[in-house]
Amino acid sequence: MARIKEDIKEEFEVWEKEDLLNGCQAVSHGVRLADVDVIAAYPIRPYTEVMDVLSKIIADGELDAEYIIADSEHSQFEIVKHASSVGARAFAGSSGTGWMYGFEALVVTATDRLPPLFLVGNRALDDPGAFGVEHNDAMAVRDMGWLLCWVTTAQEALEHVLIGYRVAEDKRVRMPMGLAMDGAFLTHSQHMVQMPTKEAVERFLPVYDLGKRRLHPDNPISIAPQVNEDWVMELRRQNWEAARRAKKVIVEAYQEFNGIFGPRYSSPFFTEFMTGDAEAVMIGLGALAMPARTAVRRLREQGQKVGYVNLRWFRPFPTQELRECLGRFKAVGVIDRDFAHGSPDSGGILLHEIRSCLYPLEDRPNIINFITGLGGRDVSIDDCIRMYDLTLQAKDGEVEDEFVTWIGVRE
């Protein structure tokens, strides 16, 4: 497909080929296309395949980057933070406990307002050991000044490396970008992926420029001195403002992306599926969309008015957009592939965000919550149908005090 960009009046190819890739492989090609300068690797399943693939891409000369095998996740994240401070586009990633091992470095990357991109191949936290997906790992950075989004297909994964760098590096934002994908269900499941051309990517993704904040002998600044009570509040306030500005930058990025690559995203923050006349919908993150959408189709065949909202961006949270979207329905079932023990509703993390988001509505939908799929347990189509049944029941009746249901757990 050839496209003409109006303001440039020049024709260029947008796509070059189609490949069968899994989520990790797709991200590694996103990193290649973004011409990343520094990559820091440390092994942990399931994110680690992205680093396997990138090392081969570099060995084959398809990307010129420093590839550092770090001694720990903490070092891995500090390496990309510091590479980012001198103006290098940097990439790292992790999963589960590895992500938590480097947590201190993840926090300072945000408070230093540096924009490396991290892949989080979601994995259950130890103990006990489990390779499977749970979202608590990535969720841990949600209040730290991070951009955080979940993708559902390998194609989206590749494209969100590009969108992610663009948003993160924008001088109105400058926040680290967490690109989360479900361990195994996306990191290691294959999809047909269209590969953008280098030329098209260059049109979309500007050069990383830290400007006056770049650390270099020509710009001898001091970064992150001790401020104590004198200035911390003002600096936190700047993080807060950046997180709020990020929403507009995200919208712009998708508009530009659609302009170059075709109308791929109807909405930046979430995707609605068969919600037009729906009375009850479910909302969730990541690969849950697959069984949920199939369940929607089957229930629609039986005449049930159900739909699914696939939430993509978790930080910044699309409050206004979701309020408008979910406010249309009579009942919302929130699916959490995470836990928040001891929290106000004893439900999952997403539940609390959605409840908070919808609270100001005068005519709120009834909200119930499902905790499911923890540690990588399969969430089947039947599980989704059961969750839809419960959500449909909730649409007419009063929601009881206990509205959190564990799905797929041995009782």
Add this chain to the structure above:
Amino acid sequence: MAELPVIDYERITTVHKTPLEEFYTSGHRTCQGCESAMVMRDFSKAAGPRTIATGSTGCMYVANTSYQTTPWIIPWMHTQLGAAGASAVGTSAGLRALMRKGKIPKEKINVITFCGDLGGGDMGLSGISGALQTDLDLLIILYDNESAANTDIQATGLTTYGAQTTFTPPGKKHRIMQRRWKKNVAPMLAVGHPTCRYVATACATYPQLDFLNKVRKALNVGGPTFIHTFDPCPKGWDYHPRYSHELGELGIRSGIFPLYEIIDGKISYTYDPHKKGRVPVRDYLMKQGRFAHLIDEDIDYIQGMVDTMWDEWEIPGVAPFKSELQLASN
């Protein structure tokens, strides 16, 4: 970075030839007699303006860089307590990639990272080890004042045996709470990283100019390099600030802190006690309040350990092996 022009530093032979320019200047609030501040001043003076410094959390973070009063003329960035090695790697790798890809002009930029004994010798060891395995140009300076000096003077793995700290107070039942022998960091790193070409120990003020030249030598040798400095600390060691230089000298001359450099695996002693002799460790210990509670028996123990270091270790003062091990002939 073979393709880059090298800054070929000259050896500083006399005080008069010490560069006049300061790159660590007013704006810090370190204590009177702070020898770690001397380390900061000297490494930046020796390296010059085409240098990026990173420093991990410690007294040389908290006392140096209060917001709006930075003493650093060269670019400087904070890094986390255990991240000295990683900060050097990230900075150096970022510069190398950007230069190789033509994104910034090619030139030699020194990357120097400093960390305290808590950050470098304990928490950050793994990261420093990782850094010393790379082929990047970087210098890591561990400034060792033998305690967590901005946090209340707590013992670290590098605190001298017997010392009083806020974690190791002498009490009615236990006179000595610091029962750990000082960790032998520089040789551990030298032994463990055969491709690291330069490891040294130093004292900012003794012998004169030695530390400045060791920094220059490390930068000239290139690749990942490491210097461990011995920094008397009036606050933590409990003595009058006027004695800082004297205590540094006594620490070296008593043999409790061996002074040497290892270039491409070859060790040379900066202060060789076998030639110049050793003063009793008592002369060093008894000038410091942190050892005031020690009795003769304790001092004899420390003296005995120091004697063993110099008289029995296969590589005196450096490597604690005593073996006569030989390969079997067949």
